[in-house]
Amino acid sequence: MKCQQCDKQAVFHITELETGEVRELHLCEDHARTYLNQSEAGGGEEPETGGGITGPLGVGQTADELAVLDQKSCPMCGISFFEFRNQGRLGCPHDYVHFEKELEPLIANIHGAVRHTGRRPSREGSLAGLPEGTEELTSIIGLRRAMKEAIACEAYETAREHRDAIRALEQRWLGAAGT
Amino acid sequence: MRQGRDRSEDVDRGMKLDNLTQSVGEWLRGTGPESDIVMSSRVRLARNVAQFPFVSRATEQDRAEIERFLRDRITSAPVGHGLEYIDVGGLEEVDRQFLVERQLISRELADAQGARGVGIDGREQVSLMINEEDHLRIQCVHSGLDLAGVWQQIAGVDDGIERVVPYAFHPRWGYLTACPTNVGTGIRVSVMLHLPALVMTRQIDKVFRSLHKISLAVRGLYGEGSQAMGDFYQISNQTTLGKTEEELVEQVGDVVPVLIEYERRAREFLVRETQQNVHDQVSRAYGILRTAQTITAEETMQLLSRVRMGVLLGLIGDVDISAINVLLVRTQPAHLQKIRGLELDTKDRNIERARYLRQHFEGGGGGSAAGNN
Numbered sequence: 001m002k003c004q005q006c007d008k009q010a011v012f013h014i015t016e017l018e019t020g021e022v023r024e025l026h027l028c029e030d031h032a033r034t035y036l037n038q039s040e041a042g043g044g045e046e047p048e049t050g051g052g053i054t055g056p057l058g059v060g061q062t063a064d065e066l067a068v069l070d071q072k073s074c075p076m077c078g079i080s081f082f083e084f085r086n087q088g089r090l091g092c093p094h095d096y097v098h099f100e101k102e103l104e105p106l107i108a109n110i111h112g113a114v115r116h117t118g119r120r121p122s123r124e125g126s127l128a129g130l131p132e133g134t135e136e137l138t139s140i141i142g143l144r145r146a147m148k149e150a151i152a153c154e155a156y157e158t159a160r161e162h163r164d165a166i167r168a169l170e171q172r173w174l175g176a177a178g179t
Numbered sequence: 180m181r182q183g184r185d186r187s188e189d190v191d192r193g194m195k196l197d198n199l200t201q202s203v204g205e206w207l208r209g210t211g212p213e214s215d216i217v218m219s220s221r222v223r224l225a226r227n228v229a230q231f232p233f234v235s236r237a238t239e240q241d242r243a244e245i246e247r248f249l250r251d252r253i254t255s256a257p258v259g260h261g262l263e264y265i266d267v268g269g270l271e272e273v274d275r276q277f278l279v280e281r282q283l284i285s286r287e288l289a290d291a292q293g294a295r296g297v298g299i300d301g302r303e304q305v306s307l308m309i310n311e312e313d314h315l316r317i318q319c320v321h322s323g324l325d326l327a328g329v330w331q332q333i334a335g336v337d338d339g340i341e342r343v344v345p346y347a348f349h350p351r352w353g354y355l356t357a358c359p360t361n362v363g364t365g366i367r368v369s370v371m372l373h374l375p376a377l378v379m380t381r382q383i384d385k386v387f388r389s390l391h392k393i394s395l396a397v398r399g400l401y402g403e404g405s406q407a408m409g410d411f412y413q414i415s416n417q418t419t420l421g422k423t424e425e426e427l428v429e430q431v432g433d434v435v436p437v438l439i440e441y442e443r444r445a446r447e448f449l450v451r452e453t454q455q456n457v458h459d460q461v462s463r464a465y466g467i468l469r470t471a472q473t474i475t476a477e478e479t480m481q482l483l484s485r486v487r488m489g490v491l492l493g494l495i496g497d498v499d500i501s502a503i504n505v506l507l508v509r510t511q512p513a514h515l516q517k518i519r520g521l522e523l524d525t526k527d528r529n530i531e532r533a534r535y536l537r538q539h540f541e542g543g544g545g546g547s548a549a550g551n552n
Contacts, residue, residue: 110360
């Protein structure tokens with residue numbers, strides 16, 4: 001991740017809690033030192049956050065906005081944005097679709113780009129490499145979760161429906177071998 | 180945890196690893212272009228399977244299914260021909276450490292929990308890690324400076340796996356990874372360099388600062404979080420999105436000749452301006468390695484680094500450079516224990532390491548004929 005003030009690597013990740021507002025800062029060593037010195041000296045100039053209003057990971061957002069965002073969770077794997085922010089790891093491929101808006105500024109900050117230009121799957125005679133293949137296969141993650149919950153509630157008919165839906169998707173995208 | 184396992188499996192697994200102790204890994208061969216400074220060139224690709232949660236979110240059962248799904252497909256695909264599959268979850272700690280020291284698996288895979296494994300080709304150029312941070316980490320390494328060759332090989336392996344595994348891919352974000360720092364190409368291109376003269380002339384920090392400015396990362400011998408030991412450094416790309424794989428390979432590749440030139444100039448400077456001092460340092464290092472009665476892995480690495488430079492500068496005549504490379508890994512804790520066939524605590528390892536080094540150098544120091552028993 002780059003420093004919000006220059007091109008150096010951000011090594012300090014600061015969360016400020018002031019008058020009910022949460023602000024996150026990602027700074028290199030030099031800019032962090034300057035910032036902390038200013039803070040200790042009782043304020044002074046605040047660093048400009050490169051991303052402006054829509055800065056990375058909640059910069060400039062109020063505590064309320066961030067709290068709402070943190071509650072948002074992926075319908076497939078169930079991970080909340082709060083859990084992702086804490087762990088730094090996403091839960092499943094669908095998170096890139098579900099949290100696209102939230103991840104975009106973060107990814108832009110890390111890579112300085114927001115679009116892949118490299119290799120693409122090019123499987124001949126198979127659809128699984130196509131984007132819709134990923135989307136449909138990823139839905140299996142949600143179906144498995146739902147199936148487990150149904151079993152736990154002894155809703156066996158629902159569980160069977162989920163199981164059949166999983167099998168149909170596996171058959172379609174993975175062929176007879178399935179999992 | 181080990182109770183109840185078929186003993187023949189243990190024996191089989193032990194034999195696979197024992198065979199490795201007899202061979203020399205790819206990155207230790209000490210051959211290839213610029214191998215006086217460039218130890219190895221490496222590329223890794225991070226890939227995930229679309230229908231499973233990422234590893235950190237996966238249950239124990241999910242991990243077992245991911246491992247089985249990938250193992251079956253990788254080992255049966257044409258790309259898996261000749262691949263040796265090792266169940267890392269079932270290994271003793273010393274064996275996992277052994278694979279880390281050989282750079283066939285990452286520290287993260289060694290320390291992870293649950294079902295996980297690695298497929299390794301006979302030449303130790305390709306390793307396929309299952310259930311590391313991502314479902315699949317494909318790694319390819321060549322001796323010396325050969326990024327183009329590594330990229331060509333790993334692209335072929337990736338294509339082969341893609342025919343049988345549905346990778347998680349998004350038209351905008353590319354290959355989807357557990358951590359957004361790897362998304363897009365999922366590629367990490369790295370070159371391991373031996374830069375003792377830049378360290379001795381105190382120019383290394385300046386070099387690293389300029390590398391950071393062009394978005395390249397510098398790591399120690401064993402990758403992320405590891406300390407630079409024995410003046411060995413890995414230079415790699417930090418970003419993975421917005422550039423093609425070829426552009427990222429080029430980004431790292433372009434800087435290597437410059438670093439090689441700096442190191443060569445620093446070596447020339449040392450010989451020209453401080454020959455007696457350098458010769459003294461190299462000779463002392465060689466002397467300690469040949470006579471010490473107890474020695475740590477860190478000190479061994481540091482001294483071998485000095486001797487390696489001394490051999491390349493023509494200050495030591497009777498040592499083979501590939502033998503030094505071999506000693507760099509065989510004196511590490513797990514290798515030493517595997518070679519000796521004993522479990523040793525730190526104190527005993529230091530004594531055994533010194534004995535191993537003395538035996539090696541008494542034998543003339545040439546080739547890779549260090550005693551194996």
